[in-house]
Amino acid sequence: MRLIKTILLGTALSLAALPALAKQDIIWWDFLSGGDGVRMKALIDAFNKEHPDIQIKGTTLEWGVPFYTKVRTASAVGEGPDVMTYHLSRAPLGLEEKVLSEITPKDLEDAGLKTGDFFDAPIKAATHDGKLYAVPFDIHALILYYNADMLKGSPYLDANGKLTGIKTLADFEAALAWLKGKGVPTPVTYQSGGDAGVWRVFYTLLSQQGGEFVTNGKVLDGDNAEKAAKVIDTMSRWREKGWAPEQAEYQASVALFSAGKSAFQLNGVWEVPTYKDLEKNGKLGFKWSAVEIPPFMGKRATWADSHAFAIPNEGAKTVSGEKRAAVMKVIGWMEKHAIGWADAGHIPAYKAVTESADYKALQPNATYATLAEAAAFDPQTRITGVASPAYDASLNIIAPAIQGYMSGADAVQQIKTELQGKLK
Known part of the structure; x- marks a missing residue:
């Protein structure tokens, strides 16, 4: 009994000596208002409850020119978010402005995703010169x-x-x-x-x-x-x-x-x-x-078009290492829980969700998913x-x-x- 107590005490002391896992706060920007905004906030809340070690800190900015102007300016001075929503139709201009960081095969692996998981059209729209610059979330x-x-x-x-x-x-x-x-x-x-x-x-x-x-x-x-x-x-x-x-x-x-x-x-x-x-x-x-x-x-x-997830390019301040892996974990979770986003009328770009029984039960969504x-x-x-x-x-x-x-x-x-x- 004394030996067991000694072992337990030693284990407790060893655990106490380990450094606490650092919580990752993920700065998130989107342009989603109305029903879109309500549903995205619900997804963010659900993620945060499931992941006490990774917490999304979300901010919603004005759709259109104001959002993309803010992103361009913030990226230039290294004050952008860790992850942001982005229209794939805007990607060519985003690349010209040098605000989009490449999503590498390692990034996709960290998210538990691969390009074959998505419909071809949005993946094509997210790919430039053979490199992926965003992860499609839907087809709208x-x-x-x-x-x-x-x-x-x-x-x-x-x-x-x-x-x-x-x-x-x-x-x-x-x-x-x-x-x-x-x-x-x-x-x-x-x-x-x-x-x-x-x-x-x-x-x-x-x-x-x-x-x-x-x-x-x-x-x-x-x-x-x-x-x-x-x-x-x-x-x-x-x-x-x-x-x-x-x-x-x-x-x-x-x-x-x-x-x-x-x-x-x-x-x-x-x-x-x-x-x-x-x-x-x-x-x-x-x-x-x-x-x-x-x-x-x-x-x-x-x-x-597609709402997609992108990581802003901020030079030396571009998200990397453990923080980047955490961002990709967020993106992967969002893709696999996109049935909550489909309720906003969108067609999930992640095929497993669109082909699921839950999605097929959504009407009229499943009727126009052929598009x-x-x-x-x-x-x-x-x-x-x-x-x-x-x-x-x-x-x-x-x-x-x-x-x-x-x-x-x-x-x-x-x-x-x-x-x-x-x-x-």
């Missing part, structure tokens, strides 16, 4: 929302209340005309008066023609110009016919659908929780769902992506053209004049 894309009640009695709703019979632009416009004839004020709504909403619809319809915004260092070169003009003229026709709203800002475009004044909405997957919550609380007076955007102009394609195969990411250039010159052109050139101030062909010429010089 434009989808087609519809009000099933408004479509009752039309050829566009099947016996189960699901959208049917809309495969081409002619089909879609026939549906819009049918709705207008039934007294629907605005058959289809989207952010027609804002840069992001206009760009997403424009780029979707351009991509559905096999069009490319930038080819071989040239903006809308060759027949891409004609395809772009066709898109702009189509969007203008929707406005002229009274099918789409006049210069609707984002919240107004959403309100048209939620208030039952539009039967269709072209918007991102991130509004799915908005309608789920309204429906749950008895504040949505109609049945709704959402699908992958039909191939209106020939081929399956829809504008898409992962048709995701059309912005070109990998310095003039495209979130808060880019292309977004400026959408607001200053394409939106006015949609409102009838110029033809599609004239708008395309202005876009080329405005953006070509900025590619260099």
Whole structure:
């Protein structure tokens, strides 16, 4: 007995002599507000509870230009976060600004991940010159929302209340005309008066023609110009016919659908929780769902981007060693628990989650998850992506053209004049 006590005492003294494991505080920046922000904060809280040795200290900054300006400035002076959310469409400009640290094979190993775990499109968007610079978290894309009640009695709703019979632009416009004839004020709504909403619809319809915004260092070169003009003229026709709203800002475009004044909405997957919550609380007076955007102009394609996790490059202060391994552990955990993020409408980029039974039970999410195969990411250039010159052109050139101030062909010429010089 004395020997056992002596051994136990010695063990206790030895343990007491060991240094305590250092807690790693991970400084985290994101730009996620609304439903996205609520769900991300829930994930952060869950991680922190499970990992007393690693604690995420999160800060949410303003989306768009303010966020990326802050990241660029902070990186330059070595005052950036340990990890941040980042749009993959912004990665080319981030590399030019030297703010993205390479995610190495060792980093992925520390996270318990490999590139084959993800859908191809976001991995391709995160890879430049053969190197990975971010870990994709989702695919968020434009989808087609519809009000099933408004479509009752039309050829566009099947016996189960699901959208049917809309495969081409002619089909879609026939549906819009049918709705207008039934007294629907605005058959289809989207952010027609804002840069992001206009760009997403424009780029979707351009991509559905096999069009490319930038080819071989040239903006809308060759027949891409004609395809772009066709898109702009189509969007203008929707406005002229009274099918789409006049210069609707984002919240107004959403309100048209939620208030039952539009039967269709072209918007991102991130509004799915908005309608789920309204429906749950008895504040949505109609049945709704959402699908992958039909191939209106020939081929399956829809504008898409990814929220991703990135580590800022801060020179000698770039996160390394044990802290970097802890950051990658955070990223790996987030990927494997992305079902909590899928609830925000997004398609997890980590295939194991998207292919899980839990995800397949999410509706309408599982219905439009097919768009992962048709995701059309912005070109990998310095003039495209979130808060880019292309977004400026959408607001200053394409939106006015949609409102009838110029033809599609004239708008395309202005876009080329405005953006070509900025590619260099």
